[in-house]
Amino acid sequence: MRLEFIEVCGFRGFRDLVRINFGRGFTVITGRNGVGKSTLCDAVEFAITGSIDKYAVEKAAKESISDYVWWRGDGVPNAHYVTVSFIDDSGKPFTITRTRERGSNRSSEEIQSALCRGSAPDDALRQLTRTSIIRDEWIAALSLDLSETERFDLVRSALGALEGSEAGSKAKAVVTAAETAHARDEATYEAARSRLADRLTQQSETQAALSRSGDVAGALQVIAASVPDAPTELMARLAAGRTALANGLARLGRMREALQRGREVVAAQAAYNAQDAVAEREAALQAHAAAQGAHEAAQKVVTEAEQRLSREEEMDAMAASLSLLIEHGERLGLHDAHCPLCAAQRTPHDFATGLAAARRRVTSLASGVQEARNALASAEQSAQKLGLTLQKAAAAVQALADELQRMRDQEVALVEFYNQWGLDHRFIQDPEGLEQSISQERDQLIDLERALLVLEASQAVARMSTIEANISTLRAEIEQLAQSVRQSQNAVIAAREIERSVRRVSAEIIDERLAQISPLLNELYQRLRPHADWRTIEYSIRGDVRRFLSLKVGDGLNPQFVFSSGQRRAAGLAFLLSVHLARAWTPLMSLMLDDPVQHIDDFRALHLVEVLAALRLEGRQIICAVEDPALADLLCRRLVSTPTEGGRRIDIGFGPVGAKSVVIDREINPMPVGVLRGVATA
Amino acid sequence: MDIFTQAEILLRDAQYETWTWHGSAGPVTCFESAALMGFVHVFDSADALLGAWKENEQIALGRHAASLREAGAKAWNVYSVFLTPDQNARRRREIERIEEDFSLTRKIARAFITTPDDVEKALLPLLSIRSKPLLGASNFETRLRTRLKDISPDAVTSFLSETTPAEIARILGATS
Numbered sequence: 001m002r003l004e005f006i007e008v009c010g011f012r013g014f015r016d017l018v019r020i021n022f023g024r025g026f027t028v029i030t031g032r033n034g035v036g037k038s039t040l041c042d043a044v045e046f047a048i049t050g051s052i053d054k055y056a057v058e059k060a061a062k063e064s065i066s067d068y069v070w071w072r073g074d075g076v077p078n079a080h081y082v083t084v085s086f087i088d089d090s091g092k093p094f095t096i097t098r099t100r101e102r103g104s105n106r107s108s109e110e111i112q113s114a115l116c117r118g119s120a121p122d123d124a125l126r127q128l129t130r131t132s133i134i135r136d137e138w139i140a141a142l143s144l145d146l147s148e149t150e151r152f153d154l155v156r157s158a159l160g161a162l163e164g165s166e167a168g169s170k171a172k173a174v175v176t177a178a179e180t181a182h183a184r185d186e187a188t189y190e191a192a193r194s195r196l197a198d199r200l201t202q203q204s205e206t207q208a209a210l211s212r213s214g215d216v217a218g219a220l221q222v223i224a225a226s227v228p229d230a231p232t233e234l235m236a237r238l239a240a241g242r243t244a245l246a247n248g249l250a251r252l253g254r255m256r257e258a259l260q261r262g263r264e265v266v267a268a269q270a271a272y273n274a275q276d277a278v279a280e281r282e283a284a285l286q287a288h289a290a291a292q293g294a295h296e297a298a299q300k301v302v303t304e305a306e307q308r309l310s311r312e313e314e315m316d317a318m319a320a321s322l323s324l325l326i327e328h329g330e331r332l333g334l335h336d337a338h339c340p341l342c343a344a345q346r347t348p349h350d351f352a353t354g355l356a357a358a359r360r361r362v363t364s365l366a367s368g369v370q371e372a373r374n375a376l377a378s379a380e381q382s383a384q385k386l387g388l389t390l391q392k393a394a395a396a397v398q399a400l401a402d403e404l405q406r407m408r409d410q411e412v413a414l415v416e417f418y419n420q421w422g423l424d425h426r427f428i429q430d431p432e433g434l435e436q437s438i439s440q441e442r443d444q445l446i447d448l449e450r451a452l453l454v455l456e457a458s459q460a461v462a463r464m465s466t467i468e469a470n471i472s473t474l475r476a477e478i479e480q481l482a483q484s485v486r487q488s489q490n491a492v493i494a495a496r497e498i499e500r501s502v503r504r505v506s507a508e509i510i511d512e513r514l515a516q517i518s519p520l521l522n523e524l525y526q527r528l529r530p531h532a533d534w535r536t537i538e539y540s541i542r543g544d545v546r547r548f549l550s551l552k553v554g555d556g557l558n559p560q561f562v563f564s565s566g567q568r569r570a571a572g573l574a575f576l577l578s579v580h581l582a583r584a585w586t587p588l589m590s591l592m593l594d595d596p597v598q599h600i601d602d603f604r605a606l607h608l609v610e611v612l613a614a615l616r617l618e619g620r621q622i623i624c625a626v627e628d629p630a631l632a633d634l635l636c637r638r639l640v641s642t643p644t645e646g647g648r649r650i651d652i653g654f655g656p657v658g659a660k661s662v663v664i665d666r667e668i669n670p671m672p673v674g675v676l677r678g679v680a681t682a
Numbered sequence: 683m684d685i686f687t688q689a690e691i692l693l694r695d696a697q698y699e700t701w702t703w704h705g706s707a708g709p710v711t712c713f714e715s716a717a718l719m720g721f722v723h724v725f726d727s728a729d730a731l732l733g734a735w736k737e738n739e740q741i742a743l744g745r746h747a748a749s750l751r752e753a754g755a756k757a758w759n760v761y762s763v764f765l766t767p768d769q770n771a772r773r774r775r776e777i778e779r780i781e782e783d784f785s786l787t788r789k790i791a792r793a794f795i796t797t798p799d800d801v802e803k804a805l806l807p808l809l810s811i812r813s814k815p816l817l818g819a820s821n822f823e824t825r826l827r828t829r830l831k832d833i834s835p836d837a838v839t840s841f842l843s844e845t846t847p848a849e850i851a852r853i854l855g856a857t858s
Contacts (some may be wrong), residue, residue, distance in 0.1 A: 167822070173847035174854075181851050442713065484855075491855035498841060501829040505822060513815075520813035527806050557712050582815055603782050610807040613717065615812035617696075637755045640717040671756040676703075676714045678749045 001094075001115065001587040002621040003044065004087040010077030010100070011046075012039040016659045017078065018652075022590075023668070026622040027644035030632040031652035036660050037625035038135070041594045045129045047096045048086035048111060050104060053126065070100045086114070088587070101492060105552055120585045130154075131580050135594040139572045145560065148548035151555040152541065155514060155549055155579055168506060171499035178495040182488035189481040196474045199467055206464045209457045216458050219451035226448045233493065238459070241452045247444045254421045255438045261414050281400050290395035295390045296384035305376035306523045312372040319365030326358045344592040490663065511541055514549070527611045530563060530570035537571065551575070565601045573608060577615070590621040605631060613638045619645070641668045685724045685765050686711050689803040696809045707738045712746075718808060719753075720761030720787070728768040728777055728793050735764045735780060739787060764791040765804060831851060 001277075002024060020040060021028070031037055042052050045070065080100035087093050094114045098104045108125060116124045130138075146154065158260045177465040223230065225239040226248070230240035271277065325341060332340035339354070340347045346354065418425055427434035516675045518539060525537040536551035542548045551571070553559045559571050573596060580591055593612075597605040609631075612622050616639045626632050632649065642648035647668030655661035689711055690700045698713040703721075705796045711722035721742040726729035739762045746808050764780065772795060780791035792804040802812065812851035823842055830838050841843070 007857075167826070167842075170841070170847065174841065174850045176853060178851035179846040181848070181855065185796040379688065487855040491851050494837065494854040495851060497832060497833060498838075501826060505825045505829055508825075509822065516815040517813075520811070520815055523806070523811065523813045526803060534776070581811065602784070606784075606788070607807070614810050622725050634758075637758050638717065640715075642716065655684075671717055671759075673716055673754060674699075675749050675756055676712050676719050677699075 001086050001088045001589060003592075004085040004093060005083075006043050006085075007042055007083040008039070008043050010080035010627070012036070012042055012071070012080050012457040014039060014075070014660055015073060015075055015077045016661065017070050018661055019649060020149055021160075021648065021665070022621070022623060023641070023646045023648035024621060025641050026616060026624070026639040026647040026668075027650060028632045028639075028647070028668075029623070029625040029630055029650045029652060030627065031625075035628065035652040035654070037390075037627075038594050040625065041133050041135060041592050043082045044084050044592060045133055047082050047104075047611040048115065048129050049099065049125050050108075053129065054080055057587055068497070080203060086588070087490045092215065112619075115588055116586050118585045123316065124585070126585055131576070131583060131585075132588060132590060133592040133594065134573070134576050134580070134596060135436045136596065136598050139569045139576065139596060144566075145572075148542075148550050150544055150551035151551075151575075155517075155582075167502045168499075169555040171502040173494040174293070175499050178488065178491040182485070182492050182569075185481065185484045185488040188215065189478065189485050192474060192478045192481050196471065196478060199471045199474060203464070203467045203471065206467060216454060219454040220231060222447050222451035223455070224452075226444065235459075238452060238455055241448060241455070245448050245452060248441065248448065251421075251443060252441050255423065255434065255441065256415070258417055258421070258423050259431055259434045259588060261410070261417060262434060265407070265410045265414050266429070266431060268410055270405065272407055282398060284393065284396040288390070288397050291386065291390040295383065295386040298379065298386045302376065302379040302383045305372065309369070309372035309376050312368040315365045315367075316369045319362040322358060322365070323362045326355055326362065330355060369420070380549065410498065507547070510547070513662070514539065514541060517578060517582040521574060523583075524574040524577050524611060525571065527614070528570045528574045528607045530559075530567040530574070530604065532582060536575070566601055569599055570604050570607070573611075577611065589619065590623060591615065593622070593624045595625055595627060597626065597628075606634075609638050613640065616640050621645075636668045637671075639668075641670045643670060683767075683797060683801075685767065685795055685801060686722065688798045689722045689765070689805060691798075692802055692805055692809065697830060698808070703742075703745070705738075705741050707734065707741050710738070710742055713808075717756070718739070718759045718761060719756065720763060720808070721764040722765065724768040725764065726768070728766055728770040728773040730762050730765045731768070731777055731793070732773060732780075732789070735762075735789075735791065738762075738764070739789075760787045761808060762787040762789050762803065763808075764789065765795045765801070766793050767796050769794050769796070847853075 003022045005016065005019060005021045007019040008014045013034070018036075020027070029037055029040065041585050043346050046052055052069070071077050083095060083097040085093050085095040086546065096104060096106045096111060114125050115128055165455070220237075223237060226236070226245045227240045230244075263595075270386060271498065302530075315607045320680060329339070329341045334340070334346060334351050337345055339351060414428060415425075416425070417576065418428055424437070427437065521539065522536055526535060531553065534557070536553070537559065538552045540550050540552065542550070551559055553562070553571075559568065564570060591612075594633060600608065612635070614620055622639055624635055626635070629651075629672055636649050639647055649664065649668055650662055650666035652660060653663040655663065686702070686709065690713075693700045693713045695710075696715070698715045698718075700713045701712055701714050703710050707723075709724075713720055713722065714851050721739075723731075723735065723738045723742075725734065742762065743760070748761065764777070766777070774793045775790045777793045781789050783789060788807075790804055790807060792800075795801055795804060802809070806812070826842070827835070827838055833854070837850065837853045837857050845853075
């Protein structure tokens with residue numbers, strides 16, 4: 001299987017249709033920078049995988065290569081597609097076309113079926129393009145600059161899927177299944193142990209109960225006495241006894257409360273009827289009566305004082321009128337020897353005497369008001385004091401009445417308590433008798449409880465045999481479960497051993513295969529001769545879980561750090577070419593190289609050409625894009641062209657209308673033979 | 683070891699036609715394939731090689747000049763191979779530097795040629811890829827069975843068959 005042709009239109013930098021027919025032996029493509037040499041590699045990769053890995057991580061302004069797969073320059077292409085055609089040794093073609101509008105005409109499975117065979121690696125198409133198309137950007141990056149684990153993975157992928165490669169994941173699944181089963185067995189085992197612990201605790205408790213067992217017959221009598229109407233069945237009798245015990249304890253509590261209340265009533269009655277209390281009550285009543293009498297007398301005095309004041313005030317008003325009249329008479333004087341007020345005949349003497357007498361009368365009338373007021377104030381003050389005294393006396397009498405009422409209330413409440421709980425009324429006034437009754441009741445309850453315990457202990461005998469049987473069964477079960485745990489534990493150990501062995505055998509196989517391709521790597525290194533002194537390169541593999549592939553030259557030196565840029569590229573090429581040649585899982589015999597000689601001097605470029613010539617001798621199809629026309633000429637001379645596997649030289653440039661196109665496409669014919677013997681034939 | 687003989691064996695294996703031509707400077711092995719042609723010169727010592735390689739090249743080219751003129755582009759693919767068994771380390775680099783002279787022919791110049799392997803390494807640019815890794819079946823199953831000899835064969839067989847992981851775990855428990 002090899003590449004037959006590429007046709008691109010509206011793809012990357014090709015606006016117009018360009019078709020490249022590849023020589024079965026080799027094709028050398030040349031052209032200046034930017035004419036699209038690399039795009040031809042892109043086209044092959046894009047047709048096979050649907051992406052261009054070279055730019056996979058390159059993003060700018062949220063754009064990636066996917067935004068630039070199709071033409072974005074001036075003008076409108078007639079179409080947007082890539083077609084890559086392969087041809088097998090029998091001449092049967094296999095063509096993939098990807099268009100912008102409809103994607104690929106082939107599924108990935110179809111493409112993989114055509115281009116891969118046998119034990120292809122994971123992500124086979126990507127591995128195929130990575131190992132078939134050697135780009136300038138990848139020569140160092142995919143070889144010396146790779147981390148040792150990535151390098152290991154690349155080589156392992158190139159070797160293809162190994163026998164038993166699925167065994168690793170299956171072994172892991174077996175370990176997981178074994179661990180799950182073991183965890184389940186352990187949980188069951190622990191649960192059984194927990195149940196056994198519970199039973200053993202029960203057994204101990206039951207044993208303790210048994211130790212308390214006594215006279216069952218006596219106990220039955222006690223219960224019968226306490227619960228005469230109890231059923232005969234033992235468990236029911238026990239239950240009735242328990243109920244009776246609970247009721248008895250409740251009743252005992254109530255009797256204790258009645259005792260407390262009764263004692264409080266008796267104490268209150270004793271206090272109320274005490275001699276001092278009686279005398280105090282009588283004194284209070286007397287004091288109240290006295291205070292009431294005094295208060296009434298004082299009130300009477302006040303009333304009288306008020307009446308006197310009223311009279312005095314009336315007289316005072318009369319005196320005021322008289323005074324005005326006297327003043328009026330004085331102003332008028334005698335009128336014709338007659339009094340102007342009463343018209344009586346008066347002498348001036350008599351008139352003056354009469355006025356003086358009237359004035360004295362006015363004075364006497366007015367003088368009694370103040371005195372009457374003073375007397376009223378005094379009476380009111382006295383009455384107020386006596387009122388306070390009366391209030392105090394009344395309060396004292398009321399307090400005694402309240403005390404009596406409280407005592408009566410207590411007595412009534414006590415009777416109601418007795419009624420409420422059906423207690424014997426004889427004890428209402430007999431706390432001592434009640435206390436004795438309580439003591440008797442308590443003794444009976446203790447006897448009842450002890451009897452119940454004895455009967456329960458007798459039940460424990462039967463329970464004990466059940467528990468012991470249970471324990472025996474559980475122990476047997478635990479023994480079996482422990483056996484299961486041991487087996488599942490062994491299964492885990494065995495599963496892990498299988499996983500380890502699978503990993504080791506797989507690793508050994510990979511190591512052996514890497515050892516088998518090591519001479520190839522070394523031969524290519526020797527052919528490319530990156531370094532004058534270090535003529536061989538060694539690899540070493542480390543690690544068990546993560547594998548590392550390191551490359552060493554000379555005395556264990558890492559070429560990544562001791563080689564120049566050009567030397568690193570030459571060593572990298574040796575590595576990538578060995579990976580390419582080690583693939584047994586693809587029938588594709590094509591190797592594409594995109595400008596592989598950058599940074600490589602002429603001497604080592606010559607070595608590379610010779611290596612490619614050696615690969616050509618192996619029947620491989622070499623497709624190499626270079627910028628230098630002289631190097632292109634050298635390649636065309638040095639890569640062997642045969643009648644069945646011819647070569648082509650293609651120059652890409654800008655055509656008459658400025659579009660990129662094939663400007664030279666010529667076959668490279670086989671060279672003459674028998675030259676040195678002088679019998680040359682073409 | 684005769685360097686000429688070993689060189690001819692290798693070249694013929696690589697589909698070259700070879701023959702010996704006796705020139706004034708001694709025997710020369712001529713070789714030619716569909717793409718390449720050239721001359722193998724052998725020297726007793728490094729000094730002799732360094733002193734005579736140019737002259738020997740000229741003599742061989744002169745003798746075949748007429749043919750080469752008719753060869754077209756193939757005339758560019760002429761190799762001059764200068765080999766010596768001399769193990770003079772001091773002159774080794776000097777001899778190899780001859781290869782960097784691109785005039786007239788592509789040169790291969792090596793000292794320390796004492797074994798057939800040395801001859802093969804020197805002639806590598808003329809030969810096809812020598813290393814052909816044989817990546818045959820790895821007998822994974824057989825190797826795994828041998829490695830798991832302490833595990834029940836039934837369990838290993840179930841692991842290598844389509845049996846489910848849970849069933850394999852059960853078998854491992856039952857047979858461990």
